[in-house]
Amino acid sequence: MIYDLLVYNIGQLILPKYSPKPLKGQEMKVLQVMENAAFAVLDGKIAWYGTDKESKTMSAKHRMDGGHKVVSPGLVDPHTHLVFGGSREHELPMKQAGLSYLEILAKGGGILSTVEATKLATEDELVRKASFHLERMISYGVTTIEAKSGYGLERETELKQLRVIRRLQEKYPAEIVSTFLGPHAVPSCYKGKEDDFIDEMIGLLKEIKQEKLASFADIFCETGVFSLGQSRRYLQKASELGFGLKIHADEIDPLGGAELAVDLGAASADHLVAASDEGINRLSKSDTVAVLLPGTTFYLGKDHYAKARALIDRGAAVAIATDFNPGSCVTENLQMIMSLAALKLKMTAEEIWNAVTINAANAIGKGKEAGTLEIGQQADFVLWDVPNYRYIPYHFGVNHAEYVYIGGRKIWGRQPYG
Numbered sequence: 001m002i003y004d005l006l007v008y009n010i011g012q013l014i015l016p017k018y019s020p021k022p023l024k025g026q027e028m029k030v031l032q033v034m035e036n037a038a039f040a041v042l043d044g045k046i047a048w049y050g051t052d053k054e055s056k057t058m059s060a061k062h063r064m065d066g067g068h069k070v071v072s073p074g075l076v077d078p079h080t081h082l083v084f085g086g087s088r089e090h091e092l093p094m095k096q097a098g099l100s101y102l103e104i105l106a107k108g109g110g111i112l113s114t115v116e117a118t119k120l121a122t123e124d125e126l127v128r129k130a131s132f133h134l135e136r137m138i139s140y141g142v143t144t145i146e147a148k149s150g151y152g153l154e155r156e157t158e159l160k161q162l163r164v165i166r167r168l169q170e171k172y173p174a175e176i177v178s179t180f181l182g183p184h185a186v187p188s189c190y191k192g193k194e195d196d197f198i199d200e201m202i203g204l205l206k207e208i209k210q211e212k213l214a215s216f217a218d219i220f221c222e223t224g225v226f227s228l229g230q231s232r233r234y235l236q237k238a239s240e241l242g243f244g245l246k247i248h249a250d251e252i253d254p255l256g257g258a259e260l261a262v263d264l265g266a267a268s269a270d271h272l273v274a275a276s277d278e279g280i281n282r283l284s285k286s287d288t289v290a291v292l293l294p295g296t297t298f299y300l301g302k303d304h305y306a307k308a309r310a311l312i313d314r315g316a317a318v319a320i321a322t323d324f325n326p327g328s329c330v331t332e333n334l335q336m337i338m339s340l341a342a343l344k345l346k347m348t349a350e351e352i353w354n355a356v357t358i359n360a361a362n363a364i365g366k367g368k369e370a371g372t373l374e375i376g377q378q379a380d381f382v383l384w385d386v387p388n389y390r391y392i393p394y395h396f397g398v399n400h401a402e403y404v405y406i407g408g409r410k411i412w413g414r415q416p417y418g
């Protein structure tokens with residue numbers, strides 16, 4: 001057998017457990033790490049892995065020295081708002097003056113200001129802008145990404161965002177999972193008529209399904225945005241139409257979004273900073289993934305983070321994500337989020353790696369394809385320039401990726417100095 005690529009002399013090969021269901025509680029504490037390892041790629045897929053010693057007798061068209069460093073599956077970012085117009089640096093002084101996220105939104109800023117900029121941008125402009133951010137995400141080792149609409153709040157701009165996501169999927173080898181987040185904020189003309197707006201968004205779901213423009217439907221269930229009842233009505237309809245479900249739940253106030261996610265069998269409940277004890281217990285007994293976004297808590301300048309320890313210790317499945325967006329978390333760097341998960345969520349290194357690989361994949365319906373390095377799976381992997389897997393959460397704010405491969409092809413590499 002002559003393989004296409006053999007990667008040898010790997011100090012640590014990270015092999016999260018293959019599981020089409022998310023890893024829960026104690027299972028998250030286990031991470032298989034093979035020391036002195038090697039693996040081979042054929043036709044873009046993982047064809048073999050074993051010890052470095054075994055690899056010496058094997059034949060391959062290309063051989064790559066792992067430099068005794070760390071190799072992991074490509075990371076999965078399961079919550080991003082990748083496509084938007086403009087930026088919101090002008091809101092930073094308002095935040096510094098003490099205005100809260102919801103106060104800025106109520107003044108017509110926040111999400112609503114990005115909605116204006118997204119309406120004004122052409123589809124080509126949005127593709128160019130999102131490409132810039134997507135390439136940066138890939139450079140940080142992310143090979144599977146969820147991307148939401150939600151900066152249109154009306155048919156034309158929502159569909160424009162979803163078409164941009166489709167064009168990105170055609171342009172890049174990274175896997176992009178598309179989510180319709182039409183009910184992301186209440187447009188000013190619908191203030192006091194939120195139910196009518198929900199009806200309009202429900203109307204859009206059918207068209208999006210027919211055009212295959214999104215796999216998931218999502219809603220921002222929050223005080224001053226959409227109520228629990230409105231969220232239930234929208235998500236139930238989305239489920240009937242065959243969408244997977246996601247919910248921005250209990251981010252600021254404990255409205256019961258976590259419980260609703262479990263009731264409806266959602267793939268994920270995201271944020272959960274204010275989730276109630278009951279919400280945590282319900283999630284712990286379910287397969288709904290708690291997608292935690294510590295970068296957002298950090299960027300909003302809050303002291304209280306989602307209760308990752310309670311979730312994991314009571315048996316829930318936890319993933320982490322950037323929540324990349326122009327307002328509440330402006331970073332494409334999932335490695336930085338891994339550090340925040342260690343420092344602020346008190347997650348162990350093993351839990352963190354499971355949270356950015358197999359559990360993140362399961363949060364977006366990709367548990368069979370992404371987040372692991374099983375024989376026969378697409379060879380999406382990262383060579384990390386670090387001495388061991390614990391090093392990445394420890395050394396924060398920089399990019400540790402040396403090479404990023406998708407389907408066995410190098411798509412990003414660090415440029416050497418000079």
Ligand SMILES: N=CN[C@@H](CCC(=O)O)C(=O)O
Nearest residue numbers: 111220296323325326327328
């Ligand atoms: N919380 C609601 N939506 C986004 C923020 C979007 C924005 O501020 O533009 C989030 O997940 O954090």
Ligand SMILES: [Zn+2]
Nearest residue numbers: 079081248323
């Ligand atoms: Zn979000």
